[in-house]
Amino acid sequence: MMDWDKLRIFHAVADAGSLTHAGDVLHLSQSAVSRQIRGLEEALNTNLFHRHARGLILTEQGELLFDATRAMSKRLDAASARIRDSEEEVFGELRVTCATGFGTLWLAPRLPALYAKFPDLKIDLMLEERVLDLPMREADVAIRMKEPSQADLIRKRLMSVRMRLYATPEYLRANGTPQVIEDMVNFRLICQSPSAAQVSAGAALIAQLMAHPSRSTFTVNNYFGVLQAVLNHLGIGLLPDYVTEDFPHLVRVLPDLDSADVPVFLAYPEELRQSRRVAAFRDFVVEEIFNYRRNRRDGQTTGS
Numbered sequence: 001m002m003d004w005d006k007l008r009i010f011h012a013v014a015d016a017g018s019l020t021h022a023g024d025v026l027h028l029s030q031s032a033v034s035r036q037i038r039g040l041e042e043a044l045n046t047n048l049f050h051r052h053a054r055g056l057i058l059t060e061q062g063e064l065l066f067d068a069t070r071a072m073s074k075r076l077d078a079a080s081a082r083i084r085d086s087e088e089e090v091f092g093e094l095r096v097t098c099a100t101g102f103g104t105l106w107l108a109p110r111l112p113a114l115y116a117k118f119p120d121l122k123i124d125l126m127l128e129e130r131v132l133d134l135p136m137r138e139a140d141v142a143i144r145m146k147e148p149s150q151a152d153l154i155r156k157r158l159m160s161v162r163m164r165l166y167a168t169p170e171y172l173r174a175n176g177t178p179q180v181i182e183d184m185v186n187f188r189l190i191c192q193s194p195s196a197a198q199v200s201a202g203a204a205l206i207a208q209l210m211a212h213p214s215r216s217t218f219t220v221n222n223y224f225g226v227l228q229a230v231l232n233h234l235g236i237g238l239l240p241d242y243v244t245e246d247f248p249h250l251v252r253v254l255p256d257l258d259s260a261d262v263p264v265f266l267a268y269p270e271e272l273r274q275s276r277r278v279a280a281f282r283d284f285v286v287e288e289i290f291n292y293r294r295n296r297r298d299g300q301t302t303g304s
Helices: 004-016 019-026 030-044 060-087 100-117 169-175 181-186 200-210 223-231 276-303
Strands: 049-052 055-058 092-098 121-127 141-144 153-161 163-167 189-192 217-220 236-240 251-253 262-269
Touching: 004 019, 004 030, 004 055, 004 060, 019 030, 055 060, 092 100, 092 276, 100 121, 100 141, 100 223, 100 236, 100 276, 121 276, 141 276, 153 276, 163 169, 163 200, 169 251, 181 200, 189 200, 189 223, 200 236, 217 223, 223 236, 262 276
Parallel strands: 092 121, 092 141, 189 217, 189 236
Antiparallel strands: 049 055, 141 262, 153 262, 163 236, 163 251
């Protein structure tokens, strides 16, 4: 059976690529680190490192062992984080991952209310289209624009979003208003780049619009950029319908044109079921969604 202590030292050496640097991290002398590595190599009857003047390079066998210790290290970090999560009050770091558009346009403006309730929270908001691995603790909580496929996740459907066309009154006064989709050829279309990672419903509507090519377009790789261009009167932009709550002056263009529903899910690992930070964030988002939906309903009732 392999010695845990030797594995820990091997991992540090492989990570640092040097006995000296690993010794500094572990607060051990270089000779003590070297002795432990030799002992591990003897126990496994193989060389784990090629020794070079510039440092150490892993052998093929060393790479195999380093893959195993890296996975162990990640799992130990995740386990200790989960133990802390289950015991702590609502403070400390909470890593939230979210698509750039939803994170900047919907979530971030609402966070002051969460911080007012829990002033000691440290939220690390990771805005990217890449789906982070929640079970491996790349993030604690995710808000995603489709149902998460990973197993061992608790998921809650929050709301549905639709992609629609919007412009400022100033742009429409200066350029007129399209009446049918074919008219879009005469207007500047602002949308996500067809090649950018995005929800399929948005991509489908972009394809429909691009079938009637505009003379001028502006494409950008997230909805925050689309919104900034629309607000500065650059053209007619394809945006999620929730922007109308914070930018009510925007005018909906071609009101019969709609994307399919885009579901919004909140998800977190099963192991974080007891986490007070996660529970606080989840309850806050659910309450904000409830208020948002009620405001939209009231707005539609008032407007009708």
